[in-house]
Amino acid sequence: MHRKSVLIVDDEASVRTSLEKVLSKAGCVTKTAASGTEALGQLARAPVDLVLSDLKMPEMNGLELLRQIKKQHSKVEVILLTGYGTVERAVEAMKEGAYDFITKPFKKAIILQTVERALDRQTLSRENEYLRLQLGRTKSYDNIVGKSQALRDVLEMVARVAPLVSTVLITGASGTGKELIARALHSKSLRAEKRFVPINCAAIPENLIESELFGHVKGSFTGALRDKEGLFKVAEGGTIFLDEIVSIPINLQVKLLRAIEQKEILAVGSTNPEIIDVRIVAATNKNLANEVEAGNFREDLYYRLNVVGIMIPPLKERAEDIPDLIEHYMKQYNVQLNKQVNGVDNKTLQFLVDCEWKGNVRELENSIERAMILCDDEQLTMRHFTHLVSKDQIAQKFDGDLKSAVRRFEQDRIVQAVEIADHDKAKAARLLGLSLSSLYRKIAELGIDIRS
Ligand SMILES: Nc1ncnc2c1ncn2[C@@H]1O[C@H](COP(=O)(O)OP(=O)(O)OP(=O)(O)O)[C@@H](O)[C@H]1O
Ligand SMILES: [Mg+2]
Incomplete structure (x- = not known):
């Protein structure tokens, strides 16, 4: 197999050097560029497998570079490096086709892991493309029924994002098929051989969610009799499905955000963070943007989850x-x-x-x-x-309007009484328990034709 090549783009020389060291040690062929323009020039001369670029650079920023790369060299994977506070733009970058982003300051292990996965995916997607061409068709969604345009749009989105690591947020009313779609995302991904771990955040008592998700060490709280592996660990290499995400308590939302951004988890009572590789799919039947507005959900976590949003119509x-x-x-x-x-x-x-x-x-x-x-x-x-x-x-x-029902009833009664009284109005009034003048008023009011 040929050695993979990585182009490192950063305006800071020290960052370029340190990344170059890490990646060449890992066996990659490395090149560097100090700006987006320089990077594009190099790519035009000799293609690489992967570009690792800073997001914030003078002149052409990382996002602009990404767009150019995706336009001119669509097969090249791009990973972006971002500082805190630019996460929103990084999320935008994912939508434009970046493979992933890494927040600064970064750890060596995370750089290596992310680069390795991006390169793996590239190999796999090339192989898949070849297989698909041979097969002449793409695999169907055999357990998902329906041919409406709305459902086809959802499935097209699933096919498009399944191979990515991006977090997906599925929204839709109860019973629309959120879990079904989450499972489809998993089974169409390169993680299909690994586990799909669904967890209903609303069904777990608040004080246990953290240990359920991240695990705990023996003795970390009353009842923690032995070490316990969290569901993120169970889902290693696969997909975790966080259903009813709004139920995650706000203090735990911070920890979840960290798990996503740093790609590492910390078990309750432990001081050793562990690196994880899990794809997160979240679901909710609420409008998460409204929950953010109401202060029930962290905005940064919302952005991080909603990198790709899939809405299932009722x-x-x-x-x-x-x-x-x-x-x-x-x-x-x-x-x-x-x-x-x-x-x-x-x-x-x-x-x-x-x-x-x-x-x-x-x-x-x-x-x-x-x-x-x-x-x-x-x-x-x-x-x-x-x-x-x-x-x-x-x-x-059911005609629920009470007023018109009363009106119809009065009309009927008056007509009946007038008939029984052989059109003698005074007698009809007595039968109805009304004065003669009230009867005349009613007849006028209700528009009754008493001659017929
Ligand atoms: N398009 C579909 N084709 C076949 N079955 C479907 C489809 N959509 C939903 N279902 C079925 O409907 C049921 C409800 O789907 P699912 O559990 O995925 O919904 P949900 O959105 O997660 O609901 P809730 O919000 O109540 O958890 C499941 O049995 C699922 O298999
Ligand atoms: Mg569900």
Whole structure:
């Protein structure tokens, strides 16, 4: 295998020298440039595998350099070095295709690890590209059902970001498929052979979240009887899925941010940070930007998590996926429940497409399961969905306006009384318990035609 080449770009000579030392010791061929312009000149003459560039430089900054590199030499990976306080711009850089960024002051080990992974990925993505070309197609998402444009956009995003290390934030209402998408991100990544570790932050008591995530050493708190490995460690090399991220207490948010930025964790009660390689995918059904505004969520962590944002629209907004989902669940429950249902009648299908689905795909799935349990025929019909009719349709038909109901009632009563009294208004008034003048007023008010 040929030795990998790295171009180091920094306006500070001391940084260039120290990086050069670290990387050449690790077996890389190194080159240096003192500015973005110089770097582009060198790249034009002889390509390299990787560029390691400072973000803040006079003239052309790292972001501008990144853009030029991605335009002219799309296969070259770029890692950026940033000082504290420029994280937002670094996040922007990730969106523009940087492989990763490293915060200064940096540790040798982190530089080596990040460079190594970037180079690995490059090799792998070249190999993958070759395999894909041979195969003539990309792998499908066989467990994700639906052909709506909205869902296709989500899946395209998944395919695009799965190979990256970038943190992903998935948002969407309850039951829209956030976890499903998180798993797809993992299984389409180069980490697929390693673990996917889901953790529901809302389900763990606040005082235990830190030790769950980062582990603890024996005796660090009452009940810590032996050393315990945290979930980040369990997920090493793979993906950790932080579900309901808003539930992470604010003091722990700082530690999570550190874990992401420094790529290292500190177990509760330990003084030895450990370097980790874990891809973080977070999810929430809340609007995280609002939570930041309300002071419940750290802004810096928000930016760091939201490097790539994936929004899954509610089912109602992609109703064309509903027939496919029904079909999918019908097949699934035919097997599970040993039934032979082969369809839904048109009226019922239309009804299901029009339903509100506040609980999204999960609610649809549960409804189909329930209907299938009840169904002994070959088709699902309205009879099997009475649980939905009672809530949804009755509400639609129900005319809740009290005033107009009273008005209709009064009209009917007056017409009845006038008829019974053979159009004798005084008698009708007595029947109704009104004075004659009140009856005339009512008749006028309600616009009743008493001649007919
Ligand atoms: N497009 C889809 N195709 C097939 N199944 C789906 C799809 N979207 C969601 N599901 C299914 O719906 C159920 C809910 O999905 P999931 O658990 O991923 O939702 P969620 O957004 O994480 O929900 P919550 O916010 O309640 O945790 C799962 O059984 C999942 O397999
Ligand atoms: Mg979920």
